[in-house]
Amino acid sequence: MQSAMLRGSAVSGSSLRSSGLRSSTVSRAPVVVVKAVQDVKGIVVSTSMQNTVVVSVERLTPHPKYIKRISKTNRFYAHADEATKPKLGDYVRLEGCRPLSKTKRFKVAEVIRVAQ
Template sequence: MSAKEQGARAPGAGRRHEQVGVVVSAKMQKSVVVAVERLVQHPVYHKTIRRTSTFMAHDEKGARKGDKVRIVETRPLSKRKRWRVAEILGRAVAVEDTADVQVPEAGR
């Protein structure tokens, strides 16, 4: 197969792994921590158990905490970053900070 038949992809750049998860931390510059849930079956009791894995991902798109994102595997970007944010699937609902709200006291 010639390079023309392979298309525009670089040699060795096959289909990359993709995961969908929720951003749990966005306190770093251009990096986020994404939690990905998966279902596994217990080997003895055969109950379905929810397992969570966290991945450091490179973020050029500006994802915020709570956003649902798709991450794709990439070359090693740092010691712990092997993923990058491909797209933001859903934005998080903005939650008002309750520390600044004054609660009125009941009159006596």
């Protein structure tokens, strides 16, 4: 409830001023950033840790100067329990979750394609 109030007041702060309220009544509280939960797909590149896999996710972005599309790779740590334990080379879908450790912010939702 409070985070929604903070986010709402941060987004519509200019409309509060235009509606006749003085700027001293506008909240100066820090803005709460709400990130959307992501679903990403990638290839498992490491399974050497307990209950953790490393997934390499590749995406295409335009080069800032030359506009040609280049591939960028991110490596995400994901939690994998015994029910969804992927193997090296599997193509998996990750879904965002609460922080499980310093670097783990995803969990393995499903194995889309098994490696040959």
